[in-house]
Ligand SMILES: Nc1ncnc2c1ncn2[C@@H]1O[C@H](COP(=O)(O)OP(=O)(O)OP(=O)(O)O)[C@@H](O)[C@H]1O
């Protein structure tokens with residue numbers, strides 16, 4: 324059974340997508356894990372980091388994205404078009420060596436769709452709820468993976484809830500500054516309340532420091548404060564601020580992960596360290 328982990332933070336631009344994609348690639352490439360990335364963000368950043376934009380346009384035109392899944396929820400069962408096995412993109416990533424990494428791509432259309440998911444088709448017994456859409460759809464492939472990583476948008480809307488609905492746990496990437504960490508306690512509380520309501524545990528796996536500057540006193544103080552946080556542990560790995568990193572967000576053909584994330588091998592090494600820590604915590608929490 325796959326362990327399903329969401330990446331979440333209400334703050335935009337704190338490297339949620341970078342962390343999700345880098346972790347997914349590292350687990351698949353360096354640790355031989357079978358990984359599925361589910362992109363739930365209308366910004367489609369994880370999607371276009373893993374497949375070429377041209378390919379994404381083609382999929383989007385054919386409605387082979389998560390948008391079709393959510394659109395279908397308004398239709399009766401026999402009118403639905405979403406086809407999971409055709410929509411999943413197999414063996415994605417620009418790195419040749421990454422073979423066991425699959426992607427469920429996203430679409431800009433999710434923006435409009437997420438606002439009216441309350442009026443979905445609820446079934447004869449009213450038993451279908453707007454937060455169960457993704458769960459019902461991906462059940463059949465969960466066993467094919469070791470890890471399913473969900474890139475969530477920076478909001479707590481119904482689509483994010485769909486991601487959390489299937490998650491065993493979540494990670495919170497954050498820049499160690501006041502504005503980026505401000506909302507963390509609320510997110511943790513809110514997920515805990517949602518978890519009680521659906522009667523399924525969703526564990527806070529850990530906070531991940533991103534864009535860290537060792538010469539910033541604010542960063543150092545914030546990390547000290549986060550270390551005292553009782554509800555969520557802090558991962559030891561810190562992703563440093565690295566101005567070249569934006570290049571890794573572009574889909575370009577390279578041979579190795581070190582080349583993609585490298586620049587003095589720095590981020591590559593950090594992803595290896597982080598992936599080990601992540602698997603260790605998953606092992607402790609879930610026994611995988
Ligand atoms: N360690 C880093 N150093 C410098 N830039 C980084 C680092 N990590 C990520 N970035 C850059 O910061 C920007 C935001 O990163 P990313 O898209 O991963 O954030 P996000 O939290 O997913 O954003 P959003 O809330 O919009 O989904 C990107 O341009 C990315 O390349």
Ligand SMILES: [Mg+2]
Pocket residue numbers: 339340341364366368474
């Ligand atoms: Mg993102």
